[in-house]
Amino acid sequence: MDLAADLSAPTHLPLSTIGMRLFVAAILGAAIGIEREWRQHPAGLRTHMLTALAAAVFTVLAGEILQSQSFPDDLVRSDPIRVIEAVTSGVAFLAAGAIIQNRNGVKGLTTGAGMWLAGALGVAAGLGQFRIGLLAALLGLAILLILRVAEAAVEEK
DSSP states (O other): OOHHHHHSOOOSSOHHHHHHHHHHHHHHHHHHHHHHHHTTOSSOHHHHHHHHHHHHHHHHHHHHHHHOSSSOTTTOOOOTHHHHHHHHHHHHHHHHHHOEEETTEEEOHHHHHHHHHHHHHHHHHHTTOHHHHHHHHHHHHHHHHHHHHHHHHHHHO
């Protein structure tokens, strides 16, 4: 008797594929998190990596539920948009915590947006859409790095 087999349900996707999707999600989240960490913002590398990883786990689990024989067909409704809605809501809650309002204005909006992007990167990786995730991460980094220089130049004038 194999205890691991008894305790774990079989997966539709091979574990190596699931592992790769989760790993890519963490790396894509790190791409955004490193920039936030470098700028010494409260939500940095670990926060962005965990946000992307969690989004990927929810996405993979939703796909596995749809393929599972554990649930009768009449109990499972196939609507992949619900996963994206749930991830978006959860990440928005976390991102709202990163936003601080005081007399001097609002801080943390970019960090909150970065966490939201990390969630989207996690969903992309969880779906196996690595090219979309990579493209979005590169565009996100360009926005964070290149436009920061442009903003600084405008503020000087």
